[in-house]
Amino acid sequence: MSAPIVRNLADLRAAILPWRDAGARIGVVPTMGALHDGHLSLARAAKRVCDRVIVTIFVNPRQFSTPEDVARYPRTEQADAARLARHGVDAIYVPDVDQIYPDGFATTVTVSGLTEVMDGIHRPGHFAGVTTVVAKLLAQTSATDAFFGEKDFQQLQVVRRMVRDLDMPVTIHGCPTIREIDGLAMSSRNLLLSDRARTIAPALVEQMEQMAAAIVSGRPAEEAQRAAIAALKQAGFTDVDYIEMRANDDLSLLTTPSRPARLFAAAWLAGVRLIDNIAVER
Numbered sequence: 001m002s003a004p005i006v007r008n009l010a011d012l013r014a015a016i017l018p019w020r021d022a023g024a025r026i027g028v029v030p031t032m033g034a035l036h037d038g039h040l041s042l043a044r045a046a047k048r049v050c051d052r053v054i055v056t057i058f059v060n061p062r063q064f065s066t067p068e069d070v071a072r073y074p075r076t077e078q079a080d081a082a083r084l085a086r087h088g089v090d091a092i093y094v095p096d097v098d099q100i101y102p103d104g105f106a107t108t109v110t111v112s113g114l115t116e117v118m119d120g121i122h123r124p125g126h127f128a129g130v131t132t133v134v135a136k137l138l139a140q141t142s143a144t145d146a147f148f149g150e151k152d153f154q155q156l157q158v159v160r161r162m163v164r165d166l167d168m169p170v171t172i173h174g175c176p177t178i179r180e181i182d183g184l185a186m187s188s189r190n191l192l193l194s195d196r197a198r199t200i201a202p203a204l205v206e207q208m209e210q211m212a213a214a215i216v217s218g219r220p221a222e223e224a225q226r227a228a229i230a231a232l233k234q235a236g237f238t239d240v241d242y243i244e245m246r247a248n249d250d251l252s253l254l255t256t257p258s259r260p261a262r263l264f265a266a267a268w269l270a271g272v273r274l275i276d277n278i279a280v281e282r
Helices: 009-021 037-049 067-072 077-085 126-141 150-165 188-192 195-200 203-216 221-235
Strands: 026-031 052-057 091-093 145-149 171-175 239-247 261-269 272-280
Touching: 009 026, 009 052, 009 091, 009 126, 026 037, 026 126, 037 052, 037 077, 037 145, 037 171, 052 077, 052 126, 077 091, 091 126, 126 150, 145 150, 150 171, 150 261, 150 272, 188 272, 203 221, 203 239, 203 261, 203 272, 221 239
Parallel strands: 026 052, 026 145, 052 091, 145 171
Antiparallel strands: 239 261, 261 272
């Protein structure tokens, strides 16, 4: 049975009120739609933990650099609803922009430190858009739990910091990255890849794995980084924003995996920006 699609905040609150009165544990899965198996894995994780589950679909204009990028983002609402019907979610919240940013909206939630590296450098204003909309969605859904994929690991850590710093009564769950059979991390943006680019895309994780293995074996991180960038460009990637090893907790740059670490990458292929991260196993 399909979950109801709710488009305005008043209707959402009316649906949630009896859940709250019953003391239900409410899980929210924030998405921008174009759902794939990675998103569905978050819905399944939420169903295991929570009494009620809301999936939100909102293409947030505040986390894009240009209106053109917002317009280009894939929108597949009916297909998304059909996919979610098989997973027993209780509501799909698809708010219009004015339900999130009404006239006169003047508040921005920002997190310092964690947002000043990697995507924070290459996508100015992106994380302020993310934290603002997530704060809104957590409040609007009365969430007790929220579920995010580790593919956007920097985002996950930023959201965790926001919730902790603002004493929000929400538990943030990080869920493993789901990959295609060839290793490519699932992403809505993969739909924008041409057939040829799609065959090249798995080179990103392949080079990350090789770079991580080289570092663990003792090769200097900068040398391994240069080799990975050269290999990606040879494969057909047009630019590499970053490919580097950072600490799990505070995202500080590391030259050796002296503490729990991940390798992070963002690279451009045929006009599409792909991101990924993997654990560096010592």
